[in-house]
Amino acid sequence: MNIHEYQAKEILNAFGIPVPRGRVALTSDQVERASKEMGGRCVIKAQIYAGGRGKAGGVKLVHVPEHAQEFGKELFGKRLVTPQTGPDGLKVRRILVEEAVEIAREFYLSITLDRESSRYCLIASAEGGVDIEEVAHKSPEKIHLFTIDPYTGLRPFQARRIALALGLTGSVCEDCVELILNLYRCCLEKDCQLVEINPLVVTKAGWLLAMDAKFTFDDNAVYRHREYPDMVDYSQLDPLEINAGKYDLAYIKLQGNIGCMVNGAGLAMATLDVLKEFGGEPANFLDVGGGATREKVAEAFKIILEDSDAKGVFVNIFGGIMRCDIIAQGIIEAAGEVQCTLPIVVRMDGSKVVEGKKLLLDSGLNVQCADNLGDGAARIVRMLG
């Protein structure tokens, strides 16, 4: 689960990590007022669920409140396109107005999961403010990686080692040690998959500040943080994906015209692969999951059909527990409700497959039943080609 920069900074602040003074604005008037509060000179930052905002024109330093308001007017409602947003970009509905800071040094600091060791690891680099992946690629020796033993947690002597490795000395070094320890505590308590401060700056006056922050919460832990669901900015999410989430369906909208419904993430990915292999373009990824009921199958089908790009549907269900006649009923129910005339190809395997196929072929829908995965993919591509 993602949150905005301003929310991330609120959390860091609550954990004793210094952040720049700032205000969130929902209108350009609020931007102007916030800018006045900062003394006129401030940074205007678009809040979207993606990085790369600076280069896309989503971040600007202004010197007077009038300019702040103008820029705010320009930004609000605009779809900002960055390398991380996809071609449609993300709508700007919130702006963070922050004090301008005199930067002396920039660092990179993050805590994330290291799958290799099954532990959290801290990543630090004296090359901050830039694309950390580029640094990792070009100068890997500049990246310091520390895996953290969950039994001890991150100890002060380890945090000190990291601060020293960044080239810090004196009181700033001590501040950094405390910051690092607080960051680890924050990562655990908030159940994060990633907490990233890039850049972590030392100001000219000698203070540490988290200039930009990104949090990704562990989706599996949202259930134990009551406040998280209210923190979501739905304007940043695809409406079809939001709807699917309500039914506990994994759905991702893609660019093609073949709607897909599959049970199982790996098989769903492989289904997209095989459709493309046969020259087709999937309209979506959808994993209907293991224990899907007739209602869930019906909802899944309806969600696929709500995508106007979908001109046909490929259903690939390898049932073990899922009964094919139940799946067939779900499809017929949904197709009937929305009066679907689109071509459908169904490939089913598992229990009650004969009954399931019969139900489909007798339903009056524009449906074909395939013998296997390749046969199914070939059919739907041919029907829409």
Added chain:
Amino acid sequence: MSILINKDSKILVQGITGRSGLFHTQQCRDYGSKIVAGVTPGRGGIHIEGIPVFNTVAEAVHYTKATVSMIFVPPPAAADAILEACDAGMELAVCITEGIPIRDMVLTRRYQEESKTLLVGPNCPGVITPGECKVGIMPGYIHRKGKIGVVSRSGTLTYEAVKQLTDSGLGQSTGVGIGGDPIIGMKFIDVLKLFNEDPDTEGVFMIGEIGGGAEEAAALWIRDNMKKPVAAFIAGVTAPPGKRMGHAGAIITGGKGKAADKIRTLEECGVTVAGSPTKMGEAMLAALGNRT
């Protein structure tokens, strides 16, 4: 012989009184698995489907000498269930549960990796030795006893592969679903090591997907150690970066974890990679044929 489980394995089920736990207990037992006990805190003393239920794993082990645990406990308590199985000295814990928080698994793995308990999963379909024993949710009917070891991060994609193997005349020695989470117990390498030493396994089929570096690490191990032919399929060649494709662990981040990179590394290490999910059986035949 096979690996991990066989017809004599004594199995207990943690979470046996839940809907999923009970249903799959019956399915496994119908397949031939020896389910000797169940564990549900607070329900100790009852029998369910003729199986004795205990309050703790330690008690169940004491009375029934079970060595394998199949875990169907819901996410908020599943990590603790794994810890309990390790603490009771079980040989193998297979955790089916999907949705365990990362923080919980980090701590659990730390404890488990120093215990004598092998962990498969979580978020996995389980382990099956065809014709002998099933500890999981996979459909038994598609499997056939044979010589191919199967190891996979996926559930239903594994069934597709197994069906193709069976249709190609290639039965399976043991099938291991290692799961779709970013933090799991046995990784590809750990299972490959067992298959390497198993006299009943003559070849291995691996199913991977986008996210992480486990396939690449396995490829290097295969190049340096594997005595038997390996074929593979990697799902997600067409997956867009940055999007979580169903499984918590299936995500390309920072340019890492792409299917194309995994495929290239595997091929460079002598693994026959199927170019299409429709050609997985063929790939295994090719890998076996190359060795004769």
